[in-house]
Amino acid sequence: xxxxxxxxxxxxxxxxxxxxxxxxAHADGGTITFVMNGLRNEKGAVLCSLHxxxxxxxxxxxxxxxxxRAVIKGGTASCLFSSVAPxxxxxxxxxxxxxxxxxxxxxxxxxxxxxxSNDARGLFGPKFKDARFEYKGSALTLKxxxxx
Numbered sequence: 340x341x342x343x344x345x346x347x348x349x350x351x352x353x354x355x356x357x358x359x360x361x362x363x364a365h366a367d368g369g370t371i372t373f374v375m376n377g378l379r380n381e382k383g384a385v386l387c388s389l390h391x392x393x394x395x396x397x398x399x400x401x402x403x404x405x406x407x408r409a410v411i412k413g414g415t416a417s418c419l420f421s422s423v424a425p426x427x428x429x430x431x432x433x434x435x436x437x438x439x440x441x442x443x444x445x446x447x448x449x450x451x452x453x454x455x456s457n458d459a460r461g462l463f464g465p466k467f468k469d470a471r472f473e474y475k476g477s478a479l480t481l482k483x484x485x486x487x
Contacts, residue, residue, distance in 0.1 A: 377485040387418030387432035393467035397431030429470035454483030
């Protein structure tokens, strides 16, 4: 009788394992890669933020959907955002050369390089409407040229 009592538990565990491994269980989103080109050195890292709201872009990374840190190699860094649901987004990234976790700005403007999706620019930084893109799911790669 013992083996029969354990059978429902094994069936439940097998079913749970199958659901965890099935593609439908990962249907919550895909990946977006933001490649920042033109970095002037390999000091520090690149910090990127994925935003879905205009009022948080780009100055409030704490309100972003996701933030990632990327290593710089050969003047390029790739920020990978995983499990992203389809929707409208904008990406901003900056070269945190001194690795202090902040986008440094001096009297004459930014002292660290930055980029945005769609290569959006602006006198006081990129606007959400210019950096905005539609993400339909699956895998998407976007590029941005770093501005210093």
